[in-house]
Amino acid sequence: MDASAKLNVAKSLPKKPFARPSREEAEAAVRTLIAWAGDDPTREGLLDTPRRVTKAYGEFFSGYDDDPGTILSTTFKEAGGYDDIVLVKDIPFSSHCEHHMVPFVGKAHIAYLPHDGIVGISKLARLVEAFSRRLQVQEVLTAQIIDAVNEHLNPRGAAVLLEAEHMCMSMRGVRAHGATTVTQRFSGVFAEEKSEQDRFFEMIRRR
CATH class of the missing domain: 1.10.286.10 (GTP cyclohydrolase I, N-terminal domain)
Structure with a gap:
């Protein structure tokens, strides 16, 4: 079972009630x-x-109280015919590793190809914040962001790349200061066409 399938299974499992x-x-x-x-x-x-x-x-950990669906609920159908890549890059985020409860800090890049409309660009930053302000692992955080974009925006394709330094690796254990972890997920046109992935990477690198 791949990581995506495991994540979907985990989402489908009933949450055990607990007293806060x-x-x-x-x-x-x-x-x-x-x-x-x-x-x-x-x-x-x-x-x-x-x-x-x-x-x-x-x-x-304020993200537990945020609803991704609400964050992405307002879209604009009138986009002047724009149907090319929408990219918000270098979104800063900080989260906490669920294994050691120490921070990992980095930036996120999110792109999508509009289909049913566009969303306010600040909402993509809010989406990152909603998921990152929880106990996390970077791989799951990446999957949660793109899944939410796909579910609530219904784009022709989406791309998410996260890069972060994990304090659980730089402050303890091997103490690999400055090591960066990169995770990425593609869907739709981005997953099907390498040329679209290449455009995504080129736009991220462009300054």
């Missing part, structure tokens, strides 16, 4: 981690850290 902890419980967990790391959570410099961490987590 209270802020107080989350702050207590942070104090436990501080103590486990070897420091004193009651010392002056750390007294307010649990509150700050839970507030930061609310920002880091």
